[in-house]
Amino acid sequence: MTIGLRDDSADVPLRGSRHYRRAQQDRGTETRQRLLLAALDAFGRYGFDGASTREIARRADANLAAIVYHFGSKEALHLAVAEYVVAQMRAKKGDLLIEIDARLDAGDVDKATVRRLLQRVVDIQVETMLGDREVDLWGRFLMREQMEPSPVFDVTFSYMMQGHRTMRRLVALLLDQREDDPAVAVRVFTLLGQVVMFCVAQPMVMRSLGKQEFGMSDRELIRRIATENIDRIGGVPLVGDAAG
Amino acid sequence: MTIGLRDDSADVPLRGSRHYRRAQQDRGTETRQRLLLAALDAFGRYGFDGASTREIARRADANLAAIVYHFGSKEALHLAVAEYVVAQMRAKKGDLLIEIDARLDAGDVDKATVRRLLQRVVDIQVETMLGDREVDLWGRFLMREQMEPSPVFDVTFSYMMQGHRTMRRLVALLLDQREDDPAVAVRVFTLLGQVVMFCVAQPMVMRSLGKQEFGMSDRELIRRIATENIDRIGGVPLVGDAAG
DNA sequence: ATCGGTAATTCAATCGATCGATTGACTATC
DNA sequence: GATAGTCAATCGATCGATTGAATTACCGAT
Structure with missing residues (x-):
């Protein structure tokens, strides 16, 4: 293990014991x-x-x-939260990433497909950072670990890098650039930033939209604009020249 | 005053006094x-x-x-930092916003100009959040106030909303939509998010770029991609249909 | 079914460490 | 000598953690 937290698996009661049966009110x-x-x-x-x-x-x-x-301790609780967040995120979007990686490894993807896959990634990103229930807590926790790295940083970091790498592969295909091109990495971050912004700057967002919390229609709007921007990068040429 | 901090102007020595003269080594x-x-x-x-x-x-x-x-106190120091950040930011990009607002009020702007102005805003946003020296500290401080509102929140918030409003006016013109249309506000946040991401998720960004800190070329790359995305929203139609 | 021993869980009280803040003496400058 | 500024020592409050007793749930023996 990479961090100096004591293993609490011995302290915690053995739930896996064959004699253990769920109590009426556990x-x-x-x-x-x-x-x-x-x-x-x-x-x-x-x-x-x-x-x-x-x-x-x-x-x-x-x-x-x-x-x-x-x-076991406050630090151990912090680690448990990090692992919980990563596990929940994996459960929600892990399959998609695995599926995409598999298809990319197989190599049977044209640009239209790549663009559609990229949109699905951004789509599910909205769902797992701005959704209802508790998912906004996941996003905020992950972003805080970025702003203020702690001893459990590695847990969240390695998970996020996994998703980042998959997106980089997609963007690289879309732009006919190398996967390790800095421009590809930067573009992935701009795509992510579009969504992350609503998680990080919630007070300003809520004020601007005149609401107290995100609704279904708000997420739909964000999703539409974010995925729309994917149509507009790479592959699809522009009509007319850029001003300036 | 909007927040419950005691006025420390009486505790601190009177620098404004006409009897105050700068010491040799102040x-x-x-x-x-x-x-x-x-x-x-x-x-x-x-x-x-x-x-x-x-x-x-x-x-x-x-x-x-x-x-x-x-x-005066830790809280007062926090407030002083917030006011310092806002003052520094205003000094760096206040004039541009004022100029843009004036031109918008006058109404003598076509879409090409609007797009160019929007690019200048994003451009200077990069310079005041990802630049060298201490400006990255400004950005991180501002974003933390968003994630973790404190008693000095109003100071940073009102400043950021000012810039947000100017950008909304520009985007509204570019998309032929109403200034108070939620879609316009959302699009402004996606534009800002592109830049903010590099300030908020620095560890992941640095790892991906294989660097320890931002260099001139990195900022140039981010600026290019972020402003490029402005060319791709509104006004400039796409060739071909969107996949999916 | 139910009783009693044992483990699981909760709780109030308390510990040492660290926090922000205060004090009064000390130094430097004009 | 008066003021501005610095400094070590110290205060009460709060923090995370510990303790030991009280309470609850479980399970084999009866």
């Missing part, structure tokens, strides 16, 4: 889950130092000591 | 400036709670008590 797992979600919100919003364990416990309707009991 | 002002820059870095990097006054003082080669002496 308090432990539920408390652990409530703590995890409260921590996801707090760490994403206030950062590792800014989020206090007391506040997290209070929001989760749990006792302060429950954090140490269920996770 | 230690006070220099220390204050070092503290301001150290705080700008720390607040942007670790957030308000995450940044400790002791660390800020240490980085500024100053004593802990110097923060209270020169600013």
